[in-house]
Amino acid sequence: MQSSAFLSRKEMIGFALLAALIFIVFPMMLDSFRLNLFGKYLTYAFVAVGLALCWGAGGILSLGQGVFFGLGGYCMAMFLKLEASTPENTSIQSTPGIPDFMDWNQLTELPVWWQPFYSLPLALFAVVAVPVVFAFIIGVAMFTRRVGGVYFAIITQAFAAILTILIIGQQGYTGGVNGITDLRTLLGWDIRTDEAKTTLYFVNGVLLFAVLFAAQYVRKSKLGRLLIAMRDQEDRVRFSGYNVANFKIFIFCLGAAFAGIGGAMFTLQVGFMSPTLVGIVPSIEMVIFCAVGGRLSILGAVYGALLVNWAKTTFSESFPELWLFGLGGLFIAVVMLFPNGLAGVWSEKIEPRLLALLGKAPADKSAPDGAPAE
Amino acid sequence: MQERFILKVEDLTVSFDGFKAVDALSFYVEPNECRVIIGPNGAGKTTVLDLICGRTKATAGSVKFHDQELLTMREDQIVNAGVGRKFQTPSVYEDLTVFENLELSYPKGHSVFGALVFKRDTDVRARIKEIAETIFLADQLDEKAAFLSHGQKQWLEIGMLLIQDPELLMLDEPVAGMSVAERKKTAELLNRIIQDRSVIVIEHDMGFVADIATRVTVLHQGKTLSEGSMERVQNDPKVVEVYLGH
Ligand SMILES: Nc1ncnc2c1ncn2[C@@H]1O[C@H](COP(=O)(O)OP(=O)(O)OP(=O)(O)O)[C@@H](O)[C@H]1O
Numbered sequence: 001m002q003s004s005a006f007l008s009r010k011e012m013i014g015f016a017l018l019a020a021l022i023f024i025v026f027p028m029m030l031d032s033f034r035l036n037l038f039g040k041y042l043t044y045a046f047v048a049v050g051l052a053l054c055w056g057a058g059g060i061l062s063l064g065q066g067v068f069f070g071l072g073g074y075c076m077a078m079f080l081k082l083e084a085s086t087p088e089n090t091s092i093q094s095t096p097g098i099p100d101f102m103d104w105n106q107l108t109e110l111p112v113w114w115q116p117f118y119s120l121p122l123a124l125f126a127v128v129a130v131p132v133v134f135a136f137i138i139g140v141a142m143f144t145r146r147v148g149g150v151y152f153a154i155i156t157q158a159f160a161a162i163l164t165i166l167i168i169g170q171q172g173y174t175g176g177v178n179g180i181t182d183l184r185t186l187l188g189w190d191i192r193t194d195e196a197k198t199t200l201y202f203v204n205g206v207l208l209f210a211v212l213f214a215a216q217y218v219r220k221s222k223l224g225r226l227l228i229a230m231r232d233q234e235d236r237v238r239f240s241g242y243n244v245a246n247f248k249i250f251i252f253c254l255g256a257a258f259a260g261i262g263g264a265m266f267t268l269q270v271g272f273m274s275p276t277l278v279g280i281v282p283s284i285e286m287v288i289f290c291a292v293g294g295r296l297s298i299l300g301a302v303y304g305a306l307l308v309n310w311a312k313t314t315f316s317e318s319f320p321e322l323w324l325f326g327l328g329g330l331f332i333a334v335v336m337l338f339p340n341g342l343a344g345v346w347s348e349k350i351e352p353r354l355l356a357l358l359g360k361a362p363a364d365k366s367a368p369d370g371a372p373a374e
Numbered sequence: 375m376q377e378r379f380i381l382k383v384e385d386l387t388v389s390f391d392g393f394k395a396v397d398a399l400s401f402y403v404e405p406n407e408c409r410v411i412i413g414p415n416g417a418g419k420t421t422v423l424d425l426i427c428g429r430t431k432a433t434a435g436s437v438k439f440h441d442q443e444l445l446t447m448r449e450d451q452i453v454n455a456g457v458g459r460k461f462q463t464p465s466v467y468e469d470l471t472v473f474e475n476l477e478l479s480y481p482k483g484h485s486v487f488g489a490l491v492f493k494r495d496t497d498v499r500a501r502i503k504e505i506a507e508t509i510f511l512a513d514q515l516d517e518k519a520a521f522l523s524h525g526q527k528q529w530l531e532i533g534m535l536l537i538q539d540p541e542l543l544m545l546d547e548p549v550a551g552m553s554v555a556e557r558k559k560t561a562e563l564l565n566r567i568i569q570d571r572s573v574i575v576i577e578h579d580m581g582f583v584a585d586i587a588t589r590v591t592v593l594h595q596g597k598t599l600s601e602g603s604m605e606r607v608q609n610d611p612k613v614v615e616v617y618l619g620h
């Protein structure tokens with residue numbers, strides 16, 4: 001019979017290795033500037049993990065995850081901006097006490113929908129709730145009409161474009177193309193110092209593991225197997241008695257929630273949020289992180305986000321105009337040569353050799369996840 | 375009081391761009407009846423099943439299952455109401471194991487939340503084991519469905535239906551494409567599982583049909599050509615002409 005353990009032995013090793021890397025190796029090896037940079041990379045991992053479930057397991061390719069990342073990030077940024085815009089800090093404005101960009105745009109009053117963001121609990125709630133509500137609306141509209149595949153991908157892409165245009169256009173309410181900048185403190189705690197950034201890096205790491213565990217739970221539940229069944233034989237799943245649309249809506253909302261948390265952690269660690277993180281290009285990049293990591297693997301998604309972003313920083317420092325071509329090339333190479341990404345290279349090439357070196361039997365290929373327990 | 379018919383199909387019509395694949399078809403299925411639908415290729419047999427189980431939307435007519443109108447229901451609602459369907463080509467979840475295939479068909483935990491908290495308890499395991507033995511796959515439980523033979527996939531799909539325990543079972547050419555040995559085993563299996571429920575079977579194998587049918591409906595160009603006992607249908611000159619003659 002089958003094992004339904006939460007983590008198989010191999011997965012346990014994978015989680016432990018990643019934890020060691022994030023909580024021990026990076027903090028020991030990197031200076032605080034680089035650590036903060038890696039913290040930023042890891043915020044994209046939240047999105048990639050969500051995509052591993054949505055796209056890898058469920059076959060739902062969203063090219064608009066930047067929307068949810070951005071919404072989460074903006075919710076956090078709005079709270080921080082309000083805290084930074086005290087009447088004392090903004091006394092030179094014609095209307096003190098409102099964010100600077102509102103004042104520049106001749107707003108004389110804080111818009112009503114900004115008001116809840118004076119409260120941290122409400123803002124934190126919004127970080128998850130706003131992306132989820134958006135995903136829910138898109139999901140209901142698309143999945144109950146059985147829009148899927150390429151059409152769904154294109155529509156999500158359109159949402160990313162629309163949201164970017166809206167944010168840029170409504171400068172007085174959103175900070176426009178510059179985004180929401182000059183964020184300073186969180187409940188009086190200065191988030192710009194090196195110590196604060198290091199602390200936030202660890203908070204980010206802990207949250208990422210919470211998300212990974214949640215994703216692992218979903219993968220291991222019957223819902224996880226249903227996703228795989230839906231990806232391959234959607235029609236058949238209906239005739240097993242499941243309302244396919246509901247499951248797609250759920251997993252899409254879950255991916256949005258993960259992305260929202262990642263966006264909020266981006267804002268906190270990097271100190272701003274802007275429409276450049278919402279649009280079409282970042283949304284596609286996020287899919288590439290997931291593909292490079294191996295779209296079936298949630299741990300692979302984290303490594304994909306780390307590796308591609310590290311490469312991006314390294315290359316775009318020296319050849320900024322070549323990066324986009326590099327990224328495109330990388331994507332094509334992964335799809336053609338390593339369809340299972342880093343995770344595939346690991347489990348097909350490295351792990352068997354490692355196990356052989358350690359004197360263990362080679363990996364049992366027929367049961368990669370749930371090795372027989374009885 | 376026991377109702378007279380479990381399924382009432384009346385004036386069922388579907389038109390694909392003007393072509394009527396099923397044309398004002400009516401038939402009635404009694405409880406515990408085994409109805410066999412035969413007919414030449416393209417007669418509309420598969421389409422009838424598609425219409426009953428909600429896969430294709432009807433243009434006109436009515437399909438009542440226990441006085442519930444099926445034509446306005448979603449596929450999963452129809453399944454959960456007690457109608458199971460086996461497809462003409464074996465359709466199982468290739469990336470999942472035999473165990474997982476059966477588990478997904480087990481009639482519990484079909485809501486999102488239900489699927490998240492679904493536990494493989496002893497009842498589930500016992501039932502899956504029982505079904506696996508019935509469908510000759512007890513030793514393949516941990517094997518991926520992709521590695522099964524064509525015949526084994528057919529059995530697995532039958533097992534996936536059995537575990538749903540439907541009141542009305544619809545089978546589309548269940549012995550097609552099987553080896554002689556597999557065919558014999560399947561006939562045996564089907565004979566066992568069609569007890570105590572209503573069944574609609576599409577089949578070309580006349581020996582097999584004679585063996586299981588309570589009544590036979592002959593379909594031709596979307597319409598009933600003849601209906602009745604196997605004997606009666608076989609001796610109907612119209613049937614001999616369009617179907618049995620060649
Ligand atoms: N979705 C569709 N769109 C257009 N035409 C269709 C569609 N489905 C079926 N048809 C047509 O309807 C007719 C009946 O097809 P159906 O599959 O029901 O036949 P059948 O009796 O099951 O035949 P077979 O014995 O070959 O399985 C065929 O002419 C087919 O081409």
Ligand SMILES: [Mg+2]
Binds near residue numbers: 419421462
């Ligand atoms: Mg057919």
